Amino acid sequence: MNDASTGKTRFRVGGMDCASCATKIENAVSRLPGITDVGISVSAGTMTVSHEGAVPSGEISRQVKALGYSVAMLGTARQQDRHGDKHEHGPSRSHDHADHAHGHSAGHSHGSDDARATNAGHDHFDLDDGPWWQSRKARLTIACGVALVAAYAIGLLLPQIGHWAFLAALAVGLVPVARRAFAAALTGTPFTIETLMTIAAVGAVFIGATEEAAMVVLLFLIGELLEGVAARRARASIRDLADLVPKTALVEEAGATREVPADSLRIGSLILVRPGDRIAADGVIIEGSSALDEAPVTGESAPKTKGVGDAVFAGTINTDAVLKIRVTAAAADNTIARVIKLVEEAQESKAPTERFIDRFSTYYTPLVLLVGALVATVPPLLGLGQWSDWIYKGLAILLIGCPCALVISTPAAIAAGLSAGARRGLLLKGGAVLEGMRRVTTVALDKTGTLTEGKPVVTDVIGVGRPEAKVLSLAAALETGSNHPLALAILARAKADGVPVPPASAAKAVAGKGVTGKVGGEDVFLASPGAAGEMATLSAELKDQIAAFNADGKTVSVLVAGKEVAGIIAMRDEPRPDAVAALAELKAQGIGTVMLTGDNEATARAIGKGLGISVRAGLMPDDKQRIVRELQQLGQVVAKVGDGINDAPALAAADFGIAMGGGTDVALETADAAILHGRVTDIPAMIALSKSVMGNIAQNITMALGLKAVFLVTTIAGITGLWPAILADTGATVLVTANAMRLLAWRGR
Numbered sequence: 001m002n003d004a005s006t007g008k009t010r011f012r013v014g015g016m017d018c019a020s021c022a023t024k025i026e027n028a029v030s031r032l033p034g035i036t037d038v039g040i041s042v043s044a045g046t047m048t049v050s051h052e053g054a055v056p057s058g059e060i061s062r063q064v065k066a067l068g069y070s071v072a073m074l075g076t077a078r079q080q081d082r083h084g085d086k087h088e089h090g091p092s093r094s095h096d097h098a099d100h101a102h103g104h105s106a107g108h109s110h111g112s113d114d115a116r117a118t119n120a121g122h123d124h125f126d127l128d129d130g131p132w133w134q135s136r137k138a139r140l141t142i143a144c145g146v147a148l149v150a151a152y153a154i155g156l157l158l159p160q161i162g163h164w165a166f167l168a169a170l171a172v173g174l175v176p177v178a179r180r181a182f183a184a185a186l187t188g189t190p191f192t193i194e195t196l197m198t199i200a201a202v203g204a205v206f207i208g209a210t211e212e213a214a215m216v217v218l219l220f221l222i223g224e225l226l227e228g229v230a231a232r233r234a235r236a237s238i239r240d241l242a243d244l245v246p247k248t249a250l251v252e253e254a255g256a257t258r259e260v261p262a263d264s265l266r267i268g269s270l271i272l273v274r275p276g277d278r279i280a281a282d283g284v285i286i287e288g289s290s291a292l293d294e295a296p297v298t299g300e301s302a303p304k305t306k307g308v309g310d311a312v313f314a315g316t317i318n319t320d321a322v323l324k325i326r327v328t329a330a331a332a333d334n335t336i337a338r339v340i341k342l343v344e345e346a347q348e349s350k351a352p353t354e355r356f357i358d359r360f361s362t363y364y365t366p367l368v369l370l371v372g373a374l375v376a377t378v379p380p381l382l383g384l385g386q387w388s389d390w391i392y393k394g395l396a397i398l399l400i401g402c403p404c405a406l407v408i409s410t411p412a413a414i415a416a417g418l419s420a421g422a423r424r425g426l427l428l429k430g431g432a433v434l435e436g437m438r439r440v441t442t443v444a445l446d447k448t449g450t451l452t453e454g455k456p457v458v459t460d461v462i463g464v465g466r467p468e469a470k471v472l473s474l475a476a477a478l479e480t481g482s483n484h485p486l487a488l489a490i491l492a493r494a495k496a497d498g499v500p501v502p503p504a505s506a507a508k509a510v511a512g513k514g515v516t517g518k519v520g521g522e523d524v525f526l527a528s529p530g531a532a533g534e535m536a537t538l539s540a541e542l543k544d545q546i547a548a549f550n551a552d553g554k555t556v557s558v559l560v561a562g563k564e565v566a567g568i569i570a571m572r573d574e575p576r577p578d579a580v581a582a583l584a585e586l587k588a589q590g591i592g593t594v595m596l597t598g599d600n601e602a603t604a605r606a607i608g609k610g611l612g613i614s615v616r617a618g619l620m621p622d623d624k625q626r627i628v629r630e631l632q633q634l635g636q637v638v639a640k641v642g643d644g645i646n647d648a649p650a651l652a653a654a655d656f657g658i659a660m661g662g663g664t665d666v667a668l669e670t671a672d673a674a675i676l677h678g679r680v681t682d683i684p685a686m687i688a689l690s691k692s693v694m695g696n697i698a699q700n701i702t703m704a705l706g707l708k709a710v711f712l713v714t715t716i717a718g719i720t721g722l723w724p725a726i727l728a729d730t731g732a733t734v735l736v737t738a739n740a741m742r743l744l745a746w747r748g749r
Contacts, residue, residue: 006036009055011047014070015136016040017228020193020407021069028063028187032056042411046074066183068176070136132229141221144173148214166210173217174201191365193402199369200398204722207388207395216399216726223730226737244315245336249280252324263331273323281314282334287324293317294677335676340422368401375716392722396715399725400708405732409700412740417693420746425676426686433672437656437690439637443586443683444628444650446642447597447607450660451680452573454643456485458493459554460570462545469499471559471567477504477519478526486555487515489571514557525560526569532558536565553606572603579611582680589684592636596624596650624650641675641683658683685748696743700736707732 016022022040029049030038037050049055057073064071132138147169155162174197181194197220204213249262250272257272262280265271273279275290289307294316303319306312312325314334331337376394380387414431421428428434445451461468476494479487480501494501504524507517514527525535529546532538538546538558546556546568554570583593595615597604604617616627624640628650631638640647640654643661651657651671659671661678675682711728714720 006050006052007055009049009051009057010074011049011060011064012072012074013040013045013047013064014072015228016042016045016069017224020403024067024184024187024189024192025064025069027189028067028184029060031188032059032063042415047071063187066179067187068136068180068183132225132232135225135228137221137225137228140173140176141218141225144169144218144221147172148218151211151214163210166214167205170201170205170210170214170217173214173221174198177217177220191369193365196365196368196398196402200395200722203391203395203398207391209392209722212722216722219723219726219730223726223733226730226734242336242340244278245331245334246278246280250274265327265331267327267330269327271325271327273318273325275318275320275322277318279312279314279316279318279323279325281325281327281331282329283312283325283327285310285312285323286326288321290321290323291319293319364403364406365401368398368403372397372401389718393715393718396720396722396725397712399722400711400715400728402726402729405704405707405729405736406701408733409704409736409740410697412737413693413696413700413743416740416743417689417696417746420743421686421689424682424685424746424748425679426682426689427674427676428686429672433656434690434693437639437673437687438694440591440639440656440687442592442594442631442636442638444594444596444624444631444638444640444654445613445680445683446647446660447595447599447604448573449643450641451579451595451611451613452575452607454573454661456489456555456571456573458489458569458571459574460549461493461567462569463567464542464565466561466566468567469497471569472497473499473501474519474524474561474566475526475557475559475569476501478507478515478517478524480504480507482515486557486571490557490569522561524566526557527560529556529558532560532565536560536563538565542568551602551606553603572606575607575611576678576680578679578681582683583611583613585681585684586687589687591684591687594627594631596627596640621647621649625653628653639683639687658686682748688748689746692746693743696740700739703735703739704732707735 013025016025022042025047026038026040029035029047034052034056035049036052039048039050040046041048049060055073061071133142148166151162151165151169154165158165177194178198181192181198184190184192184194197217201213201217204210204216246262248259249265250257251260251265252270252272265281269281270286271280271283279292285306285308287308289305291303291305292312293303294313311328312323313336314329315336329335372394374394375397376391379385379390384390411431414434417434418428418431421434428437448454458472461472463471472490472494475490476499479490480503482488491501493499502519504517504519507515509515510525510527510531513531514525516523516525516527518524525532527535529538529543542565546558549556549568549570552572554572557569557571559566559569586593593613595604595608595611595613595617596619597615597617598619598621599617601617604615608615616623619627624642624647628638628640632653632655637656638654639656639658640650641658641660642648642651643659651659656673657671659674661675673686675686707728711720711725715725
């Protein structure tokens with residue numbers, strides 16, 4: 001969209017800790033002229049406002065402040081910027097099997113506005129940046145507590161003015177709450193927790209329960225404070241990811257190094273990473289070899305040795321040698337930044353259960369007011385007791401009915417689940433995806449780059465009249481300097497085996513046949529079996545061996561030295577080390593699996609046999625999509641896993657599309673979820689996370705409604721009153737939040 005008068009502006013909102021807070025803010029801001037849409041992420045503490053013309057920041061600030069929250073503008077992103085920039089991606093960003101570059105479509109805005117944080121005149125503690133005890137909620141709670149203690153002291157020393165002392169203590173906590181209730185009512189949200197609290201406290205004063213009213217307000221404020229502390233912890237779990245990336249980097253320029261801010265690094269910059277340092281950007285190693293601790297990013301416990309040509313992630317730790325790295329992604333596009341962006345976007349979308357709870361609470365709060373009014377008036381009108389007793393019970397019901405615990409039960413668990421998944425490299429684009437993933441009955445997987453590593457490796461070396469090491473040495477000599485995948489496989493095997501690689505002269509490629517040259521004065525030709533058969537005689541035994549390798553899905557190269565066959569080398573794109581375990585785990589969960597690949601039948605069948613998975617081979621992109629739809633017509637809930645452009649149609653058609661590894665940008669944009677670090681075992685882990693989150697939500701709703709049901713009965717029976725009623729709500733809120741926060745420790749199996 002190119003209309004310069006239309007834009008989106010993001011705000012940081014302080015003190016917003018639950019879905020009911022978000023509803024009040026959304027209703028208030030959406031009523032302003034020029035505002036077309038308001039999106040709020042409670043877990044990220046942000047608000048995205050779509051507007052026509054200039055953003056009315058002053059009016060937005062006044063509306064939000066009136067509700068008791070603080071606000072600061074983070075930046076403006078014009079609509080046309082969302083897809084306009086193209087970025088270069090390194091190996092950690094995409095796997096392109098056709099050697100083509102893909103434009104970036106993930107939609108990041110990199111203008112200076114996005115880097116600007118304009119404080120709207122509020123102290124920074126209100127924006128959740130300082131210690132929790134310096135927040136606005138903490139200050140109000142402490143002031144109310146001190147006032148209540150003072151009122152008790154005055155009541156003991158001067159009983160005749162004790163009532164007024166408690167009334168003053170009540171006012172300290174209640175006036176801000178009542179002000180927020182009034183502001184919410186004026187801006188479209190009349191039925192709020194603050195409304196119930198205000199009515200209950202004022203009613204208690206009129207029936208002479210001023211002390212109880214003051215204590216109830218204090219307990220309510222304590223509950224809100226604890227809720228805020230829990231929300232801060234959830235936000236911190238994502239913000240901690242940003243802290244993994246160091247603030248500075250050592251850049252090499254013209255043979256000299258200098259320290260620069262990490263966010264100033266550009267694609268193509270060369271950085272030096274010393275032992276013990278964190279890597280400041282996504283990139284590719286161009287010099288050196290070292291063990292990297294990737295646990296902060298991938299969750300892998302053991303360091304991984306990487307050398308020249310290997311991709312590295314920002315935030316990982318170099319353990320034992322100096323590395324020179326070429327940067328492949330700017331700070332706004334590195335692995336950590338992408339994780340944070342995807343999680344924050346996901347947290348802005350509501351799960352079906354959350355949407356249901358929101359709709360339910362819209363009717364629930366007015367119903368609580370009605371029930372409270374009926375309990376307070378009907379029994380005494382029927383002559384069943386004193387007015388004061390039933391009014392007291394009606395007020396207690398208002399407190400019992402506070403929907404806070406119920407409203408927060410789902411979003412707290414969803415936010416914690418999304419955060420826990422992100423820290424393990426499981427990115428889910430929204431609560432609906434996280435909630436629904438548990439229903440998957442069939443997983444359709446691509447082969448290349450998903451079940452397999454996506455690059456060939458040498459599996460067999462057979463010498464004919466020469467040692468295997470000599471065959472590998474001659475082949476590596478011919479392939480030195482080549483970037484062909486098969487050449488890289490031979491060179492990698494030679495390096496791994498410690499085989500010497502002598503220099504080759506007059507090396508050249510022979511179109512459609514292989515590569516030839518002189519090594520140690522000897523003419524050497526590394527060719528396909530057909531081309532080799534034109535130069536040398538292949539024995540029947542050798543032909544049988546080549547046929548057997550081909551049947552196993554392996555590519556065979558024949559080494560001819562002089563006029564004689566010197567040996568054969570077999571290569572294949574091998575399954576990922578964890579593929580068998582992952583498929584077994586899916587089977588144990590009762591989930592079916594199928595491989596959908598464009599590769600040839602023989603290769604696909606060989607891989608499928610080793611993995612124990614059914615195979616559909618030789619497929620075009622539309623064939624994969626058609627098969628997914630056929631499975632759905634059979635009643636299956638299908639998750640499609642892939643990493644390439646040819647997987648995009650099937651990813652979009654599946655109930656849940658999962659992009660594997662870095663993946664192409666097209667796959668990442670089309671998919672509902674992404675497995676960032678290429679572990680096949682993360683597929684059943686993602687489904688297990690969904691089940692854990694939904695189990696947690698069920699526990700939360702049971703606790704929230706169960707406690708209310710118990711105290712509703714005991715209140716009507718006259719067993720409990722105002723204090724236990726607010727303790728029930730506050731306690732339920734704390735229990736629900738604490739239970740949801742348990743998900744932050746989720747690590748899978």
